[in-house]
Amino acid sequence: MGIGGISVWQLLIILAIVIMLFGTKRLRTLGSDLGSAVKGFRKSMGEDESTAEKTTAEDESTDTPADKKP
Numbered sequence: 001m002g003i004g005g006i007s008v009w010q011l012l013i014i015l016a017i018v019i020m021l022f023g024t025k026r027l028r029t030l031g032s033d034l035g036s037a038v039k040g041f042r043k044s045m046g047e048d049e050s051t052a053e054k055t056t057a058e059d060e061s062t063d064t065p066a067d068k069k070p
Contacts, residue, residue, distance in 0.1 A: 019027065
C-alpha cells in the first residue's frame with residue numbers, strides 16, 4: 001500500500017503518463033520555475049520577518065521618558 005491507498009505501481013504508471021504528455025524538457029522547466037517561486041517566497045518571508053523585528057526594536061528604543069512621571 002502506498003500513499004493514500006495508491007500503490008507504487010499506480011504511481012509509476014501515472015508518472016509515465018505525465019512524462020509522455022508533457023515531455024522531460026517541459027517537466028524540467030516546470031520544476032525549475034516552481035523552485036524559483038518557492039525560493040522567492042522564502043526570501044520575501046525572511047525579509048518580512050526581519051523588517052518586523054527591526055520595527056519592534058525601534059519601537060522599544062523610542063519610548064519617550066514623558067510617559068514616566070518623576
